[in-house]
Amino acid sequence: MTEQTISVGGYLATRLQQLGIGHLFGLPGDFNLGLLDELLGAGRGPVPLRWIGSSNELNAGYAADGYARIRRGPAAVVTTYGVGELSLVNALAGSFAEDVPVVSIVGMPSTAAQSAGLLLHHSLADGDHGHFVRIAAEVCAEAVVVRAEHAARTIDRVLRRAVDSSKPVYLGVPADVARVPVNAAALARPLRLLRSDVEAAAEFRAALTEHLSGSTGLTVLAGPRLHRRHLEDRVRAVAAHGGVRVATQSASKAMLDESHPATLGVYAGEFTVAPATRAAVDGAAAGGTERLVLAGVVLTDFLTGRFTHGFDPDAVVDLQLDHARVAGAEFHGVHLEESLGILEEIVAARTGAVTARAEVRASSARPITGDAPLAHAEFWPILQDWLAPGTLLVAEAGTSFYGALELTLPDGCDLLGQPVWSSIGYTLPAALGAVLAAPDRETVLLIGDGSAQLTVNELGRLLEQGSRTTGPAPTIFLLNNEGYTVERAIASPEAVYQDVLAWNWTQLPAALGAPATAVFRAATSADLTKVLAERRADPQRPALIEVVLPRDDAPELLKVLARSIR
Numbered sequence: 001m002t003e004q005t006i007s008v009g010g011y012l013a014t015r016l017q018q019l020g021i022g023h024l025f026g027l028p029g030d031f032n033l034g035l036l037d038e039l040l041g042a043g044r045g046p047v048p049l050r051w052i053g054s055s056n057e058l059n060a061g062y063a064a065d066g067y068a069r070i071r072r073g074p075a076a077v078v079t080t081y082g083v084g085e086l087s088l089v090n091a092l093a094g095s096f097a098e099d100v101p102v103v104s105i106v107g108m109p110s111t112a113a114q115s116a117g118l119l120l121h122h123s124l125a126d127g128d129h130g131h132f133v134r135i136a137a138e139v140c141a142e143a144v145v146v147r148a149e150h151a152a153r154t155i156d157r158v159l160r161r162a163v164d165s166s167k168p169v170y171l172g173v174p175a176d177v178a179r180v181p182v183n184a185a186a187l188a189r190p191l192r193l194l195r196s197d198v199e200a201a202a203e204f205r206a207a208l209t210e211h212l213s214g215s216t217g218l219t220v221l222a223g224p225r226l227h228r229r230h231l232e233d234r235v236r237a238v239a240a241h242g243g244v245r246v247a248t249q250s251a252s253k254a255m256l257d258e259s260h261p262a263t264l265g266v267y268a269g270e271f272t273v274a275p276a277t278r279a280a281v282d283g284a285a286a287g288g289t290e291r292l293v294l295a296g297v298v299l300t301d302f303l304t305g306r307f308t309h310g311f312d313p314d315a316v317v318d319l320q321l322d323h324a325r326v327a328g329a330e331f332h333g334v335h336l337e338e339s340l341g342i343l344e345e346i347v348a349a350r351t352g353a354v355t356a357r358a359e360v361r362a363s364s365a366r367p368i369t370g371d372a373p374l375a376h377a378e379f380w381p382i383l384q385d386w387l388a389p390g391t392l393l394v395a396e397a398g399t400s401f402y403g404a405l406e407l408t409l410p411d412g413c414d415l416l417g418q419p420v421w422s423s424i425g426y427t428l429p430a431a432l433g434a435v436l437a438a439p440d441r442e443t444v445l446l447i448g449d450g451s452a453q454l455t456v457n458e459l460g461r462l463l464e465q466g467s468r469t470t471g472p473a474p475t476i477f478l479l480n481n482e483g484y485t486v487e488r489a490i491a492s493p494e495a496v497y498q499d500v501l502a503w504n505w506t507q508l509p510a511a512l513g514a515p516a517t518a519v520f521r522a523a524t525s526a527d528l529t530k531v532l533a534e535r536r537a538d539p540q541r542p543a544l545i546e547v548v549l550p551r552d553d554a555p556e557l558l559k560v561l562a563r564s565i566r
Contacts (some may be wrong), residue, residue, distance in 0.1 A: 005181035006544050008151045008173065009038020010284045013049055014187050015159055016103070020073045023050045023436050025060040027481055029080020031122070032107020036078060036180040039105075040289035052436065052465075055457035057084050059429040061091025062455065064102045066430030069416060070392070070437035072100040072230035074162050081108045081172075082122030085132050090166045091138040092199065094421035099228045099298075099321070101162040104136065108145065110176040137171040143170035148180040156191060165195045166228045166321055194229075197333030200486065204324050204331040205342050210327050211317060212282075212346060217243045219284035221267055222249035223303075224319055225296030225336065234340045235295065239263075242348045247281050250405050251305050251419050252296075257411040266405055269305020271560055277449060284308030293317040293343060294334060302419050306564045318341070371524050378525045380406060383477075386532045392433045392443045397422040398486040399479060403555035425454030432462040436476055442472040442539075448479045450500045460512030463542040467516065472539035478505050482551040489554055490563035505546045523548040 007341030039460040054060035068075035079085045094104045238512040239262040247264035264277045284292035319339040320323040359529040390412035395404040401417045431445045466474040483499045509517035522528040
């Protein structure tokens with residue numbers, strides 16, 4: 001019988017589809033054209049991979065990151081050698097910092113050209129074609145160049161690494177390797193992913209049972225790594241039991257509906273808005289009859305209130321992507337899916353626990369409708385009243401993200417941001433990825449004028465793709481406050497480097513390829529209330545709303561952050 005074969009590019013495309021990927025982000029270049037033809041060829045599963053071309057590689061990487069976060073699985077981005085892949089590095093670093101599995105696929109010069117050290121275009125003209133692979137290795141869990149003789153095994157190993165580590169990976173594919181035939185038999189077997197060590201899991205179960213025995217209540221601090229493994233339902237299952245309260249980190253706000261009786265809201269050390277939330281989390285770690293469980297938590301400066309959290313992670317229960325700790329004892333090879341499931345089983349089996357319920361926090365500020373210039377004190381309450389249940393709120397680092405943290409979101413909402421890497425401009429392309437990953441969901445983007453100017457060349461594609469959604473089309477709130485407000489709040493507010501050029505924002509959608517976009521400008525509370533009513537009446541049309549805000553005004557939580565940094 002003749003062995004069935006498939007090209008290396010086709011093999012990679014099929015594996016990506018088996019992992020649930022339906023879109024490829026990126027840009028063409030002469031070193032990846034043959035690879036792209038193989039990746040996008042017909043017959044790779046029921047529906048071929050769909051190409052989403054970006055304006056530059058940085059935007060493509062941000063879009064892939066947003067896509068991966070919302071579809072709760074890996075994404076893929078394709079670039080060309082040297083000039084293309086280097087433009088992607090910042091996005092890959094953000095994905096690494098925030099545990100997002102993005103597969104970077106790079107079309108490279110031929111194996112012979114690399115081996116001969118030819119001085120090619122897009123290279124550093126020194127004969128060393130390993131520079132860029134080494135750079136990628138610094139921001140990826142694994143970076144390899146695919147060789148023809150081991151292509152299928154290499155692809156499988158690296159894709160497993162992306163999923164298991166929840167980190168980006170790099171696959172360099174030389175031009176001559178992309179079309180090499182390989183045995184297709186392995187494609188009949190799905191990749192084996194996220195398998196916990198059985199003995200370690202049993203030891204963890206015993207240790208956790210003992211640790212929780214005699215406790216009268218349980219507080220869970222839920223972090224963003226739970227999102228990466230699509231474990232929100234597991235958190236809700238734990239929260240359904242008596243004696244359980246759940247706080248979230250800012251990067252996982254609203255993981256549990258903020259109307260849920262067990263919710264404590266967002267915890268961030270001294271940046272915590274509600275004092276009762278901070279007292280509950282820190283108190284559970286104080287050694288009494290309460291117990292604290294960290295689940296998928298990341299302990300960076302902004303997520304902990306500049307390291308003012310009141311607990312020692314080595315003294316409580318800490319559930320991480322590939323290991324768990326119980327009061328200092330570590331259990332390697334216990335994946336977060338497994339450890340959280342064990343926690344839910346133990347909590348469900350307990351009897352006589354005290355039912356501790358959190359007080360639901362609602363915003364006390366009310367919108368002021370009038371002709372006075374709009375300020376943050378009015379903008380955020382008006383926005384809160386307008387947001388619909390189930391909305392995906394995408395908020396840019398700085399003003400937008402910290403304003404969004406003060407909202408009480410309707411049920412079913414999620415907040416997508418990048419508080420760890422905090423690369424400005426991230427959210428505009430990330431919103432494109434989110435819209436493609438969840439076309440039936442309403443997406444609302446909040447971004448400032450300074451941030452938007454970095455990646456605005458993806459605006460037209462976001463709006464054009466948004467017009468094809470099955471749910472409400474995306475709405476973009478462009479917060480125009482004349483520059484870098486968060487930097488002004490930290491130091492030197494009058495410095496020339498804090499300014500940006502004033503753009504005519506409402507003309508940009510048409511100029512960038514989305515002329516059917518509804519455009520608005522709101523400078524007062526009355527303006528904004530009227531605009532939002534019009535927007536809700538025409539939900540299938542993408543919209544850009546320029547919101548004019550004072551240069552030196554900011555949400556209260558951002559002011560607290562700036563004072564701390566200052």
